Amino acid sequence: MGLTAQELSPIALVVFTSKRVGKKYRRSIEVSRFYVGTNYSSKTRPVFEARVAKDTLLNALEKLSIKFASRGDSVVELYSEADFRRAIVFAGVRQFIASPSKARDWIDIVKAMSDLEVLLWFTKLSYLHEKSGYWGVYRVAKAITILYKL
Numbered sequence: 001m002g003l004t005a006q007e008l009s010p011i012a013l014v015v016f017t018s019k020r021v022g023k024k025y026r027r028s029i030e031v032s033r034f035y036v037g038t039n040y041s042s043k044t045r046p047v048f049e050a051r052v053a054k055d056t057l058l059n060a061l062e063k064l065s066i067k068f069a070s071r072g073d074s075v076v077e078l079y080s081e082a083d084f085r086r087a088i089v090f091a092g093v094r095q096f097i098a099s100p101s102k103a104r105d106w107i108d109i110v111k112a113m114s115d116l117e118v119l120l121w122f123t124k125l126s127y128l129h130e131k132s133g134y135w136g137v138y139r140v141a142k143a144i145t146i147l148y149k150l
Helices: 054-063 081-094 100-112 115-132 134-147
Strands: 012-021 027-036 048-050 068-070 075-078
Touching: 012 054, 012 081, 027 054, 027 081, 048 081, 048 115, 054 075, 054 081, 054 100, 075 081, 081 100, 081 115, 081 134, 115 134
Parallel strands: none
Antiparallel strands: 012 027, 012 075, 027 048, 068 075
């Protein structure tokens, strides 16, 4: 659901990069970094970071009917706070789902969530991401997968 950049003013960015992880077995993974505002640099700290590939997230944005526009090869602009929160909730849990069928179910669940429910999970995910990083997000994502029977 791409738009032209002049139709709306963007409120958030999603930047796709790679990151080196692992102590014993070093490997490179794709990550999606979420920033509030339209200006970012390499020194800017993201609001949220998820180990979700670009094609996975873009496919989900289309299925969730989230308006976005591409700014170059590795940056996507988002235009609504509610959509920004919904994208973070999706990505925060999706990074821990390995099964393709459960991933499709997760898209349907996120699409059916009310704005209040999305706000609750967004708050939990972003707070624990800031406080304890990847493993803090894992705890919330695990609770969500149990709650929604994924």
